[in-house]
Amino acid sequence: MKLFIQRRGIVTFLMLLWSISIVPVSAQESRFPLIPYPAKLTAGKGSFIITSKTSITLAERFWNEANELNDLLSKGLGKKLSITKNSNPHAIKLVYDASITAPEAYKLTITPQQVIIAAKDPAGVFHAVETIRQLLPVAVESGIVNNQLALPVMSITDEPAYEWRGMHLDVSRHFFAISYLKKFIDRMALYKMNKLHLHLTDDQGWRIEIKKYPKLTEEGAWRTFNNQDSACMKRAVDNPDFTIDKEHIIQRDGKTLYGGFYTQDEMKSVVAYAAARHIDIIPEIDMPGHMMAAINAYPFLTCNGENKFGELFSKPVCPCNENTFEFAENVFKEIMEIFPSKYIHIGGDEVDRSDWAKSDACKALMQKEGIKDLPALQSYFINRMEKFFNARERKMIGWDEIIEGGVTKTAIIMYWRTWVPGAPVKAAQNGNTVIMTPGEPLYFDAQPDQYSIYKVYHFNPIPKGLNRKEASAIIGAQANIWTEMIPSENRADYMYMPRMTALAEMLWTNDQSKYNSYLKRLVEQYPRMDALKIHYRLPDLPGLLNEYVFTDEGKLSISKPLPGLVIRYTTDGSIPAVSSPELPAPLVIKQPEMVKVAAFTPSGTRGDVYSLNYTQQNMLGPVKIGSPKPGLVCSYYKAFFKETALMHNAKADSTFTSDKIAVPPTVKAPSFGITYKGYLDVPSDGIYTFFLTCDDGGVLRIGDNITVNNDGNHSAQERSGQIALKMGAHPFALDFIEGGGGFKLLLKYSINGSEPKEIPADWLKN
Structure with a gap:
């Protein structure tokens, strides 16, 4: 969502820098609105001025990062700088430093004479470039040209707390264009996230071309509108963010179909785009459950040819037929050609195993292999697929259900089921690597509220019950965006921004004490999000309740969470619009009524609508109780x-x-x-x-x-x-x-x- 915030001009900002030498950390954090905040930052006097005559010098291995930096600076200068291996005065230098041993770590030194980015690996240099990006004026994001750009004098030593800093996007339930995936990657890069988990297949759609099985996309990528689409359409009446993106709707054989898929060449271009920004794309082909789209196209995949929903979940593929493994291996061979990541996600969640118990083939296999129960039969499938992955130098990730029937120590567990708190502990103690993605608070498809950012920022990836050695199995966390009720790019933006910034800082700094400074820095990030055309969620209107009572009269006053917002209201049951009256300070309420309020940006973008129900009551008198007991x-x-x-x-x-x-x-x-x-x-x-x-x-x-x-x-x-x-x-x-x-x-x-x-x-x- 768009909003405009009054900001000091760059000249005023630089004057502050010139007047200060070394400042306390808390003051530094308010001066430099970096997210995530660096591990160590020391401010100095003055600035480094970048002009068209500034050059970029580099070590051989950092050409890609030098080009990324040049692209960034050219947006503000109107032309690209020269890139050279020769040492020049007044240059931005990309330096190889073998003493920086932590992966993705970097040192950034800015003096009035030069800028030095030092790192051992290219990812560290790239993260330094993104730090520079946030230090530059917001106008750079919009391509507003200036004769010069200024960077404040400072030194930064920085490295991430966690190896896995991820985001997940479900493109099966609702589909997202290649252009949006690249926007998503850019935003992840800005905040130093490094893993993108793409949920490419599910019951509602198969989204990646598999040449050996063309019907997966010819048929499996399209559907008539389902109950989730209908629910979104209903909500779109009051909220245009729920309008289904029309580019994914086609007419075929007299039917209206929703869907789409990525060709292998298209996805390879996305993988390369992400790799240039040091983001690893992890593909998920979810099986043995959540395979309805594939089974519709290839019914031989089930034990009995049926393809329908059971009591809770869809029917899975059959783990007792060799045809199933032939299909799975052929699919993953092509997936591995598209995605070079060492990680492959197999899903393994929410499997209705009831048909397996009725299958003669499964009964025979279980007797032959000594498989004692249905969870162990699922593990047979998962473990066999892992051997296939490992033989091709890939590591398997699965949702935490895969531990139920027994799993190898080499499988990576992605924990999501908050109601099974022992799952990540069990996995870590078993020797498995664990990635934390618990539904609360890391399912970003859950409606955000006034506590969402706090809960994400204060999430501790290390579960209780692990000692220090066991805790080392937890390599990080990611937020998941399931898209049953996210039918548009605008709605996706709203659901994950600005929550992703809280996750990014938590995983990079692992320092909850910076929360208050983070909130101040976040305010300074909104104009950058505006320039990047991110349809983010406006901050909550503070202190509001769902139900109010009053005895004589009530008074409603609302503080604006950001400058420039206008709070408008209605009392006739309608949704506030830009034409609705502005809320007075205070609004006096003398009769029972429903007051609806919403914040609006100067451009007319509306924030969340709050329905405040006011009821008039007399004081409720107490009752007499005999000899009360405690509790x-x-x-x-x-x-x-x-x-x-x-x-x-x-x-x-x-x-x-x-x-x-x-x-x-x-x-x-x-x-x-x-x-x-x-x-x-x-x-x-x-x-x-x-x-x-x-x-x-x-x-x-x-x-x-x-x-x-x-x-x-x-x-x-x-x-x-x-x-x-x-x-x-x-x-x-x-x-x-x-x-x-x-x-x-x-x-x-x-x-x-x-x-x-x-x-x-x-x-x-x-």
Whole structure:
């Protein structure tokens, strides 16, 4: 999304540099809005001025990086600089330094006379170029020509904390053009990310040309609109970001089809483009499950010829027929010709194995090979494919399900199932390399909110339970973008930016203490994103609730998170538009109503729409209770519930008393429900606000009122609500359900706008 921020001119910026010699780190961080922030930065006096007469000198191995730097500078100067091996005065020098041993590390020294980029490997030089890019004026990104460019005098010593700094893009559910992949790569490079995981195949579409099996793309790359497309179309009525990109819609044989695929030559061009920016593209061909698009084209791949969805997932390919392995090996041979990466991702997640149990071929194979169960049969398939990969000097990556039936130590595990927290620990202790991609907080297809950036920045890739040696198996992390509900390039931008910047800094610096300076530096990054035409998510409007109450009148005031924004509102149920009135400071509310607010940039781009429901209440009086006991009475249900109300007619498996709102550590069931009942004994009159965070769903009732409704199966999200309470005890009920996910339950309160806190144990009674 576009926004415009008032920024100091370059002359003022340079005057600040000239007046300062060595400054404290905190001040330096605010002066230099670099993301990720370098491991060590020392500022100096003055600047290095780049003109058309400046040259680039280099060691032989850094020609590609010299050209990347030249392309960058030419956008601002209007012409390219000379590149030479000869040493020249007033030059930018790319120097080989064997003493820099860490992979991707570099040293950047800027003096008034010269710039020296020193590194051992080309990736280090390239990262230094991207640091220079962020030090240059934003105008460079737009190709605005100046006679000269200035770099502040400083020295930087820098290296990444983690080897794997990745992003994942699902191009199967919704398809993305080659041009967008290259934009995506450019943005990753700007923030020093180095791994792009492309999810190329799934039930909804096969996206890469395989010459031996042409029907994979002739048929498997196209579909009639499905339920996900329909859901996007419905949401597009109010939000144009959900409009399906029309370039991927065709007419064939009287049908409207959605899809597309990459030819091998097209994808080779993307691989080369990424390699020039030191980004490794890892292809994923997901099997044995998620293969419906392939099975539609080649039905022999299943055990019984059927191709449909089971109770949860689609039918997989059959691991008991040699035809399946012949197909898989032929596909991966061509994949390896396209992608030189040493890593190949085989998927291995969400497999409905029920048909395997009915197959005579599988029964015979299991008896022959001594395979004890269906998870072990899946491991037979995975391990056999890994041998095929290893024979061709490739390393196999699989989602963490592949450890269930046993896996070799050489397989790389990509952990995503937050409801199986022991999976990465088990894998690391087994000797496997592990990449962390947990759904919470690294599934960037989850709707971002005011806590998303904080959670990403403070994510620790090292799970609890590992000693130092075992922790070395964790090589990094990546964010995943699944595109069932991401049908356009604009929507994709919105979902991963600016979250990716938080992930980039966390994986590069591994220093959570820099969070506040990161937020300040992020503000300075938005104009660069504007220049790059990134349709990013505007910062949240701060401090808003889902439900408000008032006794006499309410007042709504909203601080602007960025300069230049205009906050507009409606009270008639319509979505705020550029023609809607600007929110006054404050808006006085004297009757129950729904207020909808949204921020707008000067260009008219709208941020998120917030629906604020105001209800007028009298203070709720307390109830009398006899001899209260401490804590709440809890009922525990070992079952899956789609919504909390379904627990009310179920039989509890056990009951217990708790003096806090939290999932007990003894709960092990993957799906369950808990009800908390009793009284909330508040110490004073006031407007109480409750903040309920659930993964999956929860409903809070105080008295006869639903105070917070956070029901349903969803990832961790916070909902809030208010109620006017008089001092004393009030009936309290909280229903919580977990469908198989993060086991997240947290309830906080504030009174009359105070800082949110956890509810004291002595307030909870039964």
